[in-house]
Amino acid sequence: MTIQLTKDAVSQGNQNKPRLWVSETRQSLSQELHNRPSVQIHIGTSISHIAVRITQDQRAQEFQQLCSLCARYNAPPPEPDACCYYQHFTGFEIRWERHLEFSNYTFIRNGSSQRLFDSFAIEFIPQQWFDELVGELVSAVNVILSAKPPSEELLCQAFESYQVFGSNVSSGRANVFTSFRIHSDGFSRVYIESSALNTYQAGRLVQRLLEIETYQMMALLSLPIAKALSSEVTQIEQRLMGINQSMASIDGFDDKEMLTALSYLASQTEQILADISYRFSATNAYYDLVCSRIAQLKEQEISNKERLSEFVTRRLSPGVKTCQALTRRLDALACRIERASGLLQTRVDLSIEQQNQKLLAAINQRGEVQLRLQQVVEGVSIVAIVYYSMSLLDYVLNALASVDLALNKTLVKGAAVPVLLVFTWLVMRFFIRVIKKQTG
Numbered sequence: 251m252t253i254q255l256t257k258d259a260v261s262q263g264n265q266n267k268p269r270l271w272v273s274e275t276r277q278s279l280s281q282e283l284h285n286r287p288s289v290q291i292h293i294g295t296s297i298s299h300i301a302v303r304i305t306q307d308q309r310a311q312e313f314q315q316l317c318s319l320c321a322r323y324n325a326p327p328p329e330p331d332a333c334c335y336y337q338h339f340t341g342f343e344i345r346w347e348r349h350l351e352f353s354n355y356t357f358i359r360n361g362s363s364q365r366l367f368d369s370f371a372i373e374f375i376p377q378q379w380f381d382e383l384v385g386e387l388v389s390a391v392n393v394i395l396s397a398k399p400p401s402e403e404l405l406c407q408a409f410e411s412y413q414v415f416g417s418n419v420s421s422g423r424a425n426v427f428t429s430f431r432i433h434s435d436g437f438s439r440v441y442i443e444s445s446a447l448n449t450y451q452a453g454r455l456v457q458r459l460l461e462i463e464t465y466q467m468m469a470l471l472s473l474p475i476a477k478a479l480s481s482e483v484t485q486i487e488q489r490l491m492g493i494n495q496s497m498a499s500i501d502g503f504d505d506k507e508m509l510t511a512l513s514y515l516a517s518q519t520e521q522i523l524a525d526i527s528y529r530f531s532a533t534n535a536y537y538d539l540v541c542s543r544i545a546q547l548k549e550q551e552i553s554n555k556e557r558l559s560e561f562v563t564r565r566l567s568p569g570v571k572t573c574q575a576l577t578r579r580l581d582a583l584a585c586r587i588e589r590a591s592g593l594l595q596t597r598v599d600l601s602i603e604q605q606n607q608k609l610l611a612a613i614n615q616r617g618e619v620q621l622r623l624q625q626v627v628e629g630v631s632i633v634a635i636v637y638y639s640m641s642l643l644d645y646v647l648n649a650l651a652s653v654d655l656a657l658n659k660t661l662v663k664g665a666a667v668p669v670l671l672v673f674t675w676l677v678m679r680f681f682i683r684v685i686k687k688q689t690g
Contacts, residue, residue, distance in 0.1 A: 291358065293395055297392070298392050299354060299390070299463075302388060304348075304351070304384065315379070316335065319344075333348045341374055342357055342358060344356070344371075352464070356460070357372050359371035388471075389438065389467045392439050393459065395452055397443070405427060409431070410429075410433050410434060415427070417547065418549065418550040419455065419548060423446040426547075428441070461543050465536045472530050473573060476573045477572075480576065490587060494590055497590070505597060508594055512590055534574065544563075640670070
């Protein structure tokens with residue numbers, strides 16, 4: 251490895267320690283490790299968290315909306331290429347973070363009202379800003395961090411009589427209560443009771459709880475798709491079953507029709523896999539993150555309360571398993587179609603081979619017939635040539651007789667016939683061999 255020193259280090263010699271050039275790639279990777287730092291939260295704080303699903307086309311509009319909020323409070327806007335933005339406004343703090351598929355806004359306000367879930371930092375934000383919020387709302391959570399232990403009556407009022415789930419977390423330093431429901435204000439609610447957490451531990455706990463809420467919603471985005479595609483996949487499986495039955499029967503469909511049908515089923519399956527591949531892979535990734543964040547809570551049971559992890563695994567896992575089962579089902583279906591296509595292709599190849607054998611047999615038969623005809627034609631041709639040769643010989647004998655050359659004309663003709671036949675046959679065989687050599 252070659253180490254390059256800065257110009258200042260070289261000029262100053264050995265007086266200073268060597269310094270290295272920092273490349274843009276190394277700088278950006280190092281900065282990535284420090285992006286989205288954990289917030290430090292004091293006991294007695296209320297937090298509102300919103301996660302919205304954003305497309306690439308909406309990124310510019312999202313940035314403009316965030317800048318408009320900064321201009322409203324005379325705060326410096328984020329950099330155009332920023333992936334996170336943390337700023338203290340008048341009376342509250344805003345934290346904006348951009349992820350691959352979504353962005354989240356966290357509004358933090360120190361101090362909480364006497365009534366639970368009655369006063370939050372979002373009260374400083376105009377309703378119009380929320381109405382014009384860019385993207386699809388995925389999750390919205392209100393969190394209260396307090397040192398006051400809640401009574402059952404207080405929890406019932408705060409969570410609007412929904413069933414409350416609770417766990418002792420952070421190695422016994424805090425209790426967390428939530429209903430995993432959307433309440434009348436459109437937000438889910440989380441109540442954290444603790445007097446033993448420091449600001450960093452409280453921030454980490456809040457971040458984990460918000461990530462669980464957001465990631466489980468993102469993981470479930472595939473469930474409606476899986477339910478909608480289930481009937482279509484069933485139809486493809488039934489059609490494939492019919493084709494396999496036809497292949498197994500003696501009087502099946504036409505091979506060409508079955509190949510066309512299999513090609514259509516294969517294209518349908520591959521199209522579905524291509525459409526859901528990214529979404530279902532993201533579901534698995536989000537589910538793993540949810541499980542990881544739950545494990546980091548270090549839960550312990552609270553009497554008369556179902557733990558958060560029990561609810562999440564009991565409710566979220568079946569939905570994720572449904573998506574995973576559909577993916578495995580499509581993969582198995584693609585393999586079955588491929589095997590059926592291979593069997594049908596073998597059947598077609600055998601049929602073509604049989605046709606080729608019949609064709610070769612017919613060609614051989616025609617060749618034999620042509621050979622026989624050729625032999626007959628050769629024989630007839632030899633006779634015809636000899637016949638005309640005898641006519642020429644008759645002219646020769648008549649000419650010899652005119653000069654008083656005594657020859658027995660009949661005897662000469664009779665002796666010439668076998669000689670002409672042999673000679674003509676030899677000449678024709680010679681020309682046939684020459685022609686065959688020339689034609690290869």
